[in-house]
Amino acid sequence: MGLARLPSRPRQRFPRSLHAQLILSLLVLCTLVAGTSAFVLLEHARESRIAELDERANRIADLLGQSLAQPLWNVDRDAIARQLNALQPNPEVVRLTVTATNYGVLADARNAPMPAPDRQVVRVRPIEFAPPGDVPAEKIGEVSVVLTKALAERGFETARAAVLATLALVLAVLYLTTFLLTKHLVREPIRRLEDMVDRIASGDLDSRCAIESSVELGRLASRVNVMADRLRESTASLRESERKYRSIIEHSLEGFFVLDRNGKLCEANPAMVQLLGYRDIESMKAALAHEVPAVRVLRPPFSAATTAHLFSMLPLTGKIAGLEIQLTRADGSAVWCQLNARGIRYDGAGPRYLEGQLTDITDRKQAMEVLTRHRDQLAEEVRERTRTEQLLRHSREQLRQLSSHQESIREEERRQIAMTIHDELGQLLTAIKINVSLLKLALSQGADWKQKVADIGHLAERTIDIVRNVASHLRPAALNFGLLSALEWLVQDFTHHNATACSFRLEGREPALSDDRATAVFRIAQEALTNVSRHAHASHAEVVLRCVHNHFELEVHDDGCGFDVTKAVRGNSYGLQGMRERARMIGAQFQIESRDGPGSTVRLVFSETPENVGRGLPADNEFK
Known part of the structure; x- marks a missing residue:
């Protein structure tokens, strides 16, 4: 089987011979390499010079910023002008300007007309005066330094022209030498090799190339001869392979x-x-x-x-x-x-x-469909079980953490009560005992006893107040009179002890709750106000208790800074977990609405009976 020679497409803008292509490619390559190298070196030198100019501008600006502090503080125009005139003879300096904060421009030294913005190097430094002692430094003005790039760039034009002329001469000599060598060593041997390859490609597999040398072209001619031998062998092998392929496909x-x-x-x-x-x-x-x-x-x-x-x-x-x-x-x-x-x-x-x-694969497809249905059912059951186990583990972990937190709170409350009884109540009782002993002594000696009796009465009143505060902390007495009284007392106590104003509003009737449920609602409101006091930075808070149809809503909202509820829950906020757990224990719906913006709202929806309240919102909106 002969291989037809494909006609080459005419190329108008590129040399057709390999010799000319090699010469032109070498010329282009050398031009690119030499030109790029020269350009990079010149640009590197130019950038180094510009960098030195930038560094010089920084040093001048820093030096003036430090040396002009005392003259500028004293508004000594002559001293400022002398320092500027000392730098003015520098040919790269265009303008030096000193500006005082309260007096405007005090000195402006110009050395030459202002160049274009792209040829300027401008540095501005503040001038600060540091009085003696620990007084912080004060900015009293600033100094502006303007340098020109013209002198730095002027020297590169001549160097660039000399490099380009040298490069052109070297490329011309290289082109002429390479042209003569490649014509003798490459062009003629390749032409003879092309003629022989054309004969082999036309079907003459017995033709062989003459090997004239041992260099690359000679080795190429040897490879062409080997290719002709293998092509003749592969033609016979191809016919045998076709016969075997047909047999395999048919059977x-x-x-x-x-x-x-x-x-x-x-x-x-x-x-x-x-x-x-x-x-x-x-x-x-x-x-x-x-x-x-x-x-x-x-x-x-x-x-x-x-x-x-x-x-x-x-x-x-x-x-x-x-x-x-x-x-x-x-x-x-x-x-x-x-x-x-x-x-x-x-x-x-x-x-x-x-x-x-x-x-x-019909049978396999049907079996796979049956297996897929069983697998999907099993996967769904596994996912449901895994989700349930995760929820149980999460709930158990939250309950454990909440229990630990509540236990620590109880221990803290016991410690506070013990400290109050020991430090305040014990001291007061000791003082009463001492005053009673002094009263006995005064009575036995006939001294004035009325002042001692007044002191004992005052100490007794303080003792009663401490006992009342401890009892209110353990359980507010207002809860004995209903949830409404307890919330009113809570708002008054919050307003009394905090800078945030707080108000209470009742909309509708008062709920009739059991003691445990009323205590849980009260504690949730108390914890919400505690969070407002600690974190909200609010100017006003409001507690609203309203009756809506057959259930009640308790809202505590403020105009504070708000917070990221999701981040707080992930951060194990025990206050939020405690409120949510109390709501769950009384079958109520608990919801927090807040964001990183103005205000937050805590809402509790509950009924008078311990049955669960139907949620008005999906479960995933409990915190948002």
Whole structure:
């Protein structure tokens, strides 16, 4: 089989010979390398000079900012002008300006007209005066330094021109030398090698190239001779391989086919004919090409839509691997197959043919569907069980933490009560005892006893107040008179002990609650106000108790800074957990509305009976 020589397309703007291409490529490469190197070196030198100029501007500005502090503090214009004039002779200095905070511009020394903004280096430094002692430094003005880049850039123009001239001369000499060498060593041997390769490509496999040297071109000629020998051997081997391939395809249990993009079946083996239920290959080709007579209509296995879909998948990876597809048999029944295919013979529009293999997986597909249904059911049960276990573990952990927190609170309350009794109540009782002893002594000596009696009465009143405060802390006495009285007392006590104003409002009737439920509602309101006092930084808070239909709502809201509720819950806020747990114990709905903005609201919805209140909001809106 001969290999046809493809005609080359005419190239108008690039040399056609390899010799000219090599010379031109070398010239371009050398030009790019040399030009880039020269440009990089010049730019590096220029940037170094500009960097030095920037550093000089920084040093001048820092020096003036430090040295002008004392003269500027004393408003000594002469001293300031002398320091500026000392730097003015520098040819790179354009302008030096000293500005006082309260007096404006005190000194302005100009050395040259102002250059363009892109040729300026401007530095502004504050001038601070540090009085003796620990008094902090005070900004009393600023100094502005303007330098020009013109002198730094002027020296590079001459160097750039000299480098470019030298580069052009070197490239010209290099081009001429390389042209003569490549013409003698490369161009002529390649031309002779091209003639011999053309003879081999035209089908003359007995032709051989003459080996003229041992360098690369000689080794290339040797490789061409070896290629001709192997091409002759591979031609015979190809015919044998084709015979074996035909035998394998014909006797294979898998269906092999070749399909073009128009839906025409070009090749198929007997296994595919049997898989799709056709009588022979010709009838299947006719069915796919829509050429079956009307007296016996056979449905094609590959519809037009299926064919278009398969060819649309090829541009992604060039092949189709393990695609499960449902085809139509000759009798109209469906068959599930696994398709492995690849595109062959590409042109401008993509692959012209689809070469593939079909495997019947109908039984496996049905079994997989049954297994998938069982697996999905099992996975759903496992997910539900896992979710339940996670909720239980989370609830148990929260209860453990809350219990530990409540125990620590109880211990803290016991410690506070013990300290109050020991430090305050004990001292008062000791003072009463001492005063009683002094009273006895005064009575026995006939001294004035009225003042001692007054002191004892005052100490007794303070003792009673401490006992009352301890008792109110343990359980407010107002709860004995109902939830409404307890909330009113709580608001008054909060207003008395905090800078935040607080008010209470009742809308509707008062709820009739048991002692335990009233105590839980009271503690939730108390904890909400405690959080307002500690964290809200609010100017006003309000407690509202309203009756809505057959249930009650308790709201505690403020105009404070608000907070991220989700972050607080994740951070194990025991106050929030305690309020939520108390609400759960009395069957109430607990909700917090807040964000990083103005205000937050704590809402508790409960009924007079211990039954659970129907939630007005989904569970995931409990904190938002």
